[in-house]
Amino acid sequence: MALVTAAPLLLALAGLVHPRHLTGATAEHWATLHIFLLPLFPFLVLGLVVPLWGRPRRDVEGVLTVVSWAGCLCFAAYYSGLDAVAGISAGTVVEHGVHGAAGRLFYVGDELGRAGVYGLAVASSATCAVLWRRHGVRVLPGAVVLLASCWSFVDSHIFWPRGVLTMLGFAVAFALLTLAASRFAEDVRPGWLG
Template identity: 55%
Template sequence: MPGPQWKHVTRDTALVAAAPLVLAAFGLWHPGGLRPHNAALWAELHIWLLPVWPLLALGLVVPLWGRPQRGAAGAATVAAWIAGFGFAVFYTGLDAVAGIAAGVAEQHGGADRREVVNPLFHTGDALGQAGVWCLAAGVAAASVALFVRYGPRVLPGTALLLVCCWSFFDSHIFHPRGVVTMLGFALGFALWVWAAAGRAARGAGEPGSTPRA
């Protein structure tokens, strides 16, 4: 692989893998359930997570960035990015409602705190489910766009990411399955980056080809 291409691959891999790896690390410390004794940690943890969740959508943006396409592939690219935005919005909402708000309510709500906490969890769960559906739709759409350009070499990453989306519906980042799910997202998005880079590297050696900047 040419030197400049290697730099791009390293950069793109770091961009798509950073957020899920950070989320996996947080999952090792995430309480298994909200209780009065861990309410302060619960709320604080989700404050720290607030800016991290939207970055998971970079896995849908980076592999397609700078690769303009037309027709169905171009429409799939736009759909993937819109779905990534939907994930960022809805799952951040889950973090704020069922994470920060519920943690503060559990900590300071008094004897009737569950009358507040339970509806917050119900609302947060709905937001989280919507976010994961958006992420799954984004993975499917991005896979179409990448398949048109790079062929079946993108399918292992797609398969892994779809399995992770299925697990994500009820695992969040709870240890152990949630942590494994986040590690799977990191690997799946990286596989997309490597698939695109492998095709680009071969194309760079062909007559008349132009490496991606």
């Protein structure tokens, strides 16, 4: 459970100290925080990868698993681009007094981030479809929270309050999906079949 919830919980904590606005006074903190966040954001997808771990089957579930992996890769690449451009680069140029460039960096970063979150939403939908096929209605609470979190993430980043709540939503969703999948595994162990 810790493996799938660690990244969103750490991102929620980071959201509590993330400056609300990029100014000359917050620029150094802004850039430094995004340097630390750069390797953390890609780990958000562990909540989708772990429940699908293993070689994909050669049926619809296999296709959906590959779609999920592709969406996870899209998220990791493009959302890292957001952090690099609108986080590290924008913070650095504002810190050095080049305020005019920040607007363009934010625009490019927002586009990269949006593409990444759309990839995450595709991966989330595909993962939920696979888990639904495997485990049935047990995955519904986690799936609902997960898809709501994806919707919120499109424009909330990790900014307080909504971004922090979005990250907590991912943690809850990943925990619910992992629990639903593990309960099913316990139910089908030979000792439980009587």
